[in-house]
Amino acid sequence: MNLLVDSSGGDLRLALAEGGTVLAEYASGPRSHQVEEVSVATSNLLKRVSAEVDSIVAVGVVVGPGSMAGLRAGVTFAKVLAEFVGATVVPVGSAEAMAAALQSRSSGPVAVLRRVRKAEAFATAVAAVPEAIVRADGPTSVVDPSNLAIWLDRCSEQLGQDFNVLSDRLPExxxxxxxxxxxxxxxxxxxxKDLMVQLARLVEVKILVGDVVPPSSVAIDYVRGADVRISFQTRSESGEIKWVKS
Known part of the structure; x- marks a missing residue:
C-alpha cells in the first residue's frame, strides 16, 4: 500500500492507494499545517481501510516548490514514517503533481503556476511523456503579472504553441x-478533484521504473525568488545607479 502526501499548497491532501487505485483520501481546508496533523490524519485513513501502518511500502510525497511551512510538515512526516516502517519514498515535484491531475481531462504539455505570495507564482513548463509520466521541461521560475507574458513566450519555445495553462491562483x-x-x-x-487519483497512478509508475529514494535522501525543493531572478546595475541619465531585476 502507498501513502500519498501533498502539503505544498494551502491545504493538506493525503491518500492511501494500492495498484494505482485510491482506497481512501483526506483533504483539509487552507491553513497552516503541523506534522502532528499529518500523523493523525494518516492514522485515521489507515483505520478507514482497516490497515496497519506497517502495510505502507512506499510514500509518495510532493516535495515542492510551494508553501515552505506546508512542505516542512508533509516532507518531514513522510521521511520519518518511511524510515520507521522501512518504506521507500517517491519524491514528486508540485508542478508534476498538478500537471498529472490535468492529464485525465486534457493530455499534452502544461504551463503550471503554483501560488507563492502576493501576486507571484512558481512557474514551470511541464511536458507529458509516454507511460503517464510528466517531467519538468526547464527550470522553475518566479513570475508575477509584469513578466508573465515573457515566461509564456518561453513556454511556447519549449513546449510548442499548443499547451494548456494551469494555475492554483484565480485567473484574474x-x-x-x-x-x-x-x-x-x-x-x-x-x-x-482528480489530484490524488492521478498522483496515485504517477507514483505507481515511478515505482515501476525505479524512481524512488531512501528516506534520508528526500529534500524539500523550495525555490527562492533571489535564486531565479538575475539582478544587474544600470545608470540613469542623471547618473544614478540602481538595481534592476529581470
Missing part, C-alpha cells in the same frame, strides 16, 4: 485571459 490575479486563449486555461478547482 495574472489576467491570464489577456495572454492565453480561454479554452487553454484549466480550472484548478475542478482539476484538483
Amino acid at each position: 490575479v495574472f489576467e491570464l485571459r489577456r495572454h492565453v486563449a480561454l479554452d487553454r486555461v484549466a480550472d484548478w478547482l475542478e482539476v484538483s
